[in-house]
C-alpha cells in the first residue's frame with residue numbers, strides 16, 4: 001500500500017473547516033492544514049481537531065504555502081499528497097477515488113475534474129474559456145485545469161519545489177511541469193459544488209497570469225513532444 005496524506009490550504013475558513021476535517025479524518029490518517037495568515041479561528045479549529053498545522057502568520061499565497069505543505073509530505077516519506085480545498089467545495093469522501101487510481105495506475109499527477117455544466121454561469125464561462133485556451137496551447141484536451149482537488153506523487157513534488165508561482169496559477173504551473181516532464185496526467189470525476197463560499201481569487205491578476213502560463217505551455221510542452 002502506498003503512503004498518502006492530505007494537504008488543505010486554508011485562508012479564513014472557520015465556517016467550513018470543522019465539517020471538512022471531521023469527515024476527512026474518516027478516510028485518511030495524516031492531514032496537514034496550511035494556514036496563510038488567517039485572521040479568524042482557522043488555526044485553532046485545525047489544532048483542536050488534532051490535525052497538523054503549518055502557519056506562517058502572514059499571507060504568501062496559495063502556491064507558495066502549498067509548496068511548504070508538499071515539502072512537509074516529502075520530508076516525512078509519503079509517496080503522494082492529495083490537495084483539497086477547505087471551503088466545502090471538495091467532498092472529503094471522494095479522496096478514495098484518488099487513492100484507488102493511484103494504487104492502480106501510479107500517475108504522478110491525478111486531477112479531480114468537475115462537470116462544468118453544473119457550475120453557475122459566472123464560473124462556467126471563464127472556466128470553459130480557460131479550458132479551451134490551455135488545451136489549444138498544448139494540443140491536448142485537459143478537462144479541468146483549475147481544480148484544486150489533486151494527488152501529487154513524490155517525484156513530481158521534488159520538481160515542484162523549484163517552481164515559482166505564488167498564487168492560484170501554481171495549479172496550472174503544476175500541469176505544465178508534469179507534461180513537460182513527459183508524465184501522463186490521470187483524471188477522476190469529482191462533484192461540482194457551489195454554495196455560499198466566496199472565492200479569494202483576484203480575477204484580473206489571475207487572467208494575466210493564466211495567459212502567460214498558456215504561452216509558456218505552448219513553448220515548453222510542444223518542445224518536449226517534438
Ligand SMILES: Nc1nc2c(ncn2[C@@H]2O[C@H](COP(=O)(O)OP(=O)(O)O)[C@@H](O)[C@H]2O)c(=O)[nH]1
Pocket residue numbers: 008009010011012013034035036059060061062063065066084085086087089148197198199200201
Ligand atoms: N494557503 C492559502 N490558502 C488559500 C489562499 N487563498 C485561498 N486559499 C484556500 O484555497 C482554497 C481555494 O480557494 P478559493 O478562494 O475557494 O478559490 P476558488 O474556489 O478556486 O475560487 C480554499 O481552501 C481557500 O481557503 C491563500 O492566500 N493561502
Ligand SMILES: [Mg+2]
Pocket residue numbers: 085087089197198199
Ligand atoms: Mg472555493
